[in-house]
Amino acid sequence: MSTENIRTYDVIVIGAGPVGENVADRTTAAGLSTVIVESELAGGECSYWACEPSKALLRPVLLRADAVHVPGIHPAVKEPLDIDAVLAHRDRMSADWKDDGQVEWIKSVGIDLLRGHGRLAGKREVSVETPDGGTVRLRARHAVAVCTGSRAALPPLPGIESLRPWTSRDATSARKPPERLVVVGAGVVGVEMATAWQALGSRVTLLAREEGLLPRVEPFAGELVTERLREAGADVRFNVSVAAAERTQDGEVRITLTDGCELTADEILFATGRAPRSEDIGLDTVGLIPGDWLATDDSLTVTAVPGNWLYAVGDVNHRALFTHQGKYQARIAGAVIGARARGEQLDTGRWAPHSGTADTEAVPGVVFTDPEVASVGLTVREAELTGRAVEVVDHEIGHVAGALQYRPDYRGRARILIDRDRQVVVGATFVGPGVGELLHSATIAISAEVPVDRLWHAVPAFPTISEVWLRLLETRRDS
Numbered sequence: 001m002s003t004e005n006i007r008t009y010d011v012i013v014i015g016a017g018p019v020g021e022n023v024a025d026r027t028t029a030a031g032l033s034t035v036i037v038e039s040e041l042a043g044g045e046c047s048y049w050a051c052e053p054s055k056a057l058l059r060p061v062l063l064r065a066d067a068v069h070v071p072g073i074h075p076a077v078k079e080p081l082d083i084d085a086v087l088a089h090r091d092r093m094s095a096d097w098k099d100d101g102q103v104e105w106i107k108s109v110g111i112d113l114l115r116g117h118g119r120l121a122g123k124r125e126v127s128v129e130t131p132d133g134g135t136v137r138l139r140a141r142h143a144v145a146v147c148t149g150s151r152a153a154l155p156p157l158p159g160i161e162s163l164r165p166w167t168s169r170d171a172t173s174a175r176k177p178p179e180r181l182v183v184v185g186a187g188v189v190g191v192e193m194a195t196a197w198q199a200l201g202s203r204v205t206l207l208a209r210e211e212g213l214l215p216r217v218e219p220f221a222g223e224l225v226t227e228r229l230r231e232a233g234a235d236v237r238f239n240v241s242v243a244a245a246e247r248t249q250d251g252e253v254r255i256t257l258t259d260g261c262e263l264t265a266d267e268i269l270f271a272t273g274r275a276p277r278s279e280d281i282g283l284d285t286v287g288l289i290p291g292d293w294l295a296t297d298d299s300l301t302v303t304a305v306p307g308n309w310l311y312a313v314g315d316v317n318h319r320a321l322f323t324h325q326g327k328y329q330a331r332i333a334g335a336v337i338g339a340r341a342r343g344e345q346l347d348t349g350r351w352a353p354h355s356g357t358a359d360t361e362a363v364p365g366v367v368f369t370d371p372e373v374a375s376v377g378l379t380v381r382e383a384e385l386t387g388r389a390v391e392v393v394d395h396e397i398g399h400v401a402g403a404l405q406y407r408p409d410y411r412g413r414a415r416i417l418i419d420r421d422r423q424v425v426v427g428a429t430f431v432g433p434g435v436g437e438l439l440h441s442a443t444i445a446i447s448a449e450v451p452v453d454r455l456w457h458a459v460p461a462f463p464t465i466s467e468v469w470l471r472l473l474e475t476r477r478d479s
């Protein structure tokens with residue numbers, strides 16, 4: 001690389017999703033000049049094709065599901081959803097797919113934004129292909145952070161491109177509900193989008209290749225979500241996938257399932273997981289394999305590349321594919337880059353400022369379905385797989401006074417896992433209406449390693465759903 005036309009910064013961030021923006025914010029706050037490179041919209045997947053639009057579609061659906069069961073409100077909400085109004089709300093929550101607000105914020109905190117496709121070009125160097133066809137060369141004094149996120153992964157089905165399938169981008173940005181929608185994959189994307197579009201008027205068939213929905217959480221959660229999806233009219237099928245599919249000349253999708261059944265649909269959504277956006281970012285120039293997830297240590301440093309200058313933060317490192325967890329990593333990576341630039345020793349102990357301990361111990365997640373599923377830390381299956389000795393305590397949330405106030409027909413369940421040796425909570429799962437807002441109590445209990453006996457002094461207000469914490473302690477005491 002020639003030394004001409006090279007712009008030098010302390011830090012280069014590739015990808016202005018929620019994670020890249022937060023890395024850049026923290027390095028700028030640490031006094032390091034920072035440039036962020038973005039090839040599409042500043043704000044990333046989360047703002048335009050993931051969290052924001054999906055939650056905007058789901059909020060009216062979940063509110064209505066509760067409201068129809070609260071006496072006195074039913075007559076006001078018994079009409080179907082106003083689909084145009086829901087979609088207009090979704091559009092506003094996605095900033096109409098314009099990133100002016102994000103760009104304004106980036107500038108306001110002193111970060112330089114460079115539009116274009118970034119590629120590593122050897123040690124601490126990045127080459128950016130700009131929209132006008134030019135090339136800008138960047139050099140970093142201290143660090144390059146790869147924050148390029150992930151994209152939908154499609155299964156290796158012959159002819160899948162000619163199907164013109166929906167991915168999560170189409171499912172979150174569609175202009176109208178398809179009459180018949182087949183959803184393949186029963187992870188969070190599949191189940192949330194099946195919930196949204198079924199409520200918005202589509203006839204949804206949801207195909208799970210596992211024996212239940214949401215295979216990463218406790219099975220009882222997926223069972224309740226299945227029940228509600230079926231009550232809402234969705235056709236939920238287990239142990240099945242797509243064997244073959246084609247889009248006919250009249251635009252329909254004809255699908256043959258692995259169990260031999262045939263389906264016809266207007267659209268087919270593949271919600272079959274994520275792949276890293278790393279195939280064309282110059283990984284080969286630093287000795288890495290294009291298309292791989294970028295493994296890091298707990299300081300978010302890519303250890304396979306010597307010199308402690310390359311970081312991978314957010315979805316692209318595959319540690320925990322959530323916006324909040326990527327932003328947590330971003331705060332840590334920013335602190336690590338700042339400390340190294342100042343020549344300071346890192347503090348990488350468990351739960352220390354330069355260690356993403358929560359990525360392995362306490363990743364919270366809320367699935368915004370009817371009912372919601374909220375979980376953090378271990379499930380029973382994960383405890384078994386990792387050989388952790390745990391005590392499992394369950395309680396029906398519907399027996400709690402606050403839940404009945406919330407909704408008289410409340411059904412839900414809570415489970416906590418207590419580490420037998422350390423006597424601290426190491427996992428919690430709640431399923432039921434409104435449990436998303438309950439989750440942070442569990443996240444604090446796990447990350448602060450609160451001794452379980454101390455939880456008796458954390459008194460939940462009456463009558464709130466949080467009283468389930470007290471019921472869990474009583475169940476444990478009396479069993």
Ligand SMILES: Cc1cc2nc3c(=O)[nH]c(=O)nc-3n(C[C@H](O)[C@H](O)[C@H](O)COP(=O)(O)OP(=O)(O)OC[C@H]3O[C@@H](n4cnc5c(N)ncnc54)[C@H](O)[C@@H]3O)c2cc1C
Pocket residue numbers: 014015016017018019020037038039040041042043044045046049050051052054055116117118119147148149150168172189277280281313314315316320321322323324325326
């Ligand atoms: C349908 C759906 C719903 C979701 N809902 C939630 C939710 O409710 N809550 C939650 O916590 N998580 C949710 N997620 C996950 C969440 O979207 C991701 O974890 C999050 O977006 C990851 O942020 P990121 O910054 O790492 O990557 P991204 O958001 O993917 O951003 C990466 C950015 O990098 C840019 N980029 C990529 N390559 C280059 C390059 N070579 N040069 C320049 N720029 C580049 C991209 O254009 C993009 O702007 C959802 C995901 C999906 C698919």
Ligand SMILES: NC(=O)c1ccc[n+]([C@@H]2O[C@H](COP(=O)([O-])OP(=O)(O)OC[C@H]3O[C@@H](n4cnc5c(N)ncnc54)[C@H](O)[C@@H]3O)[C@@H](O)[C@H]2O)c1
Pocket residue numbers: 155184185186187188189190192207208209210215240241242271272273274320321322365366367368
């Ligand atoms: N509310 C939230 O926080 C939220 C919402 C959506 C997504 N996310 C994040 O996005 C990530 C990606 O979600 P996702 O649902 O796309 O992926 P996932 O990995 O969670 O689930 C993918 C599902 O597709 C199935 N699958 C894969 N290939 C298949 C095939 N050929 N046929 C049938 N089924 C197949 C898998 O068995 C799995 O059940 C999640 O890890 C989650 O962290 C979070």
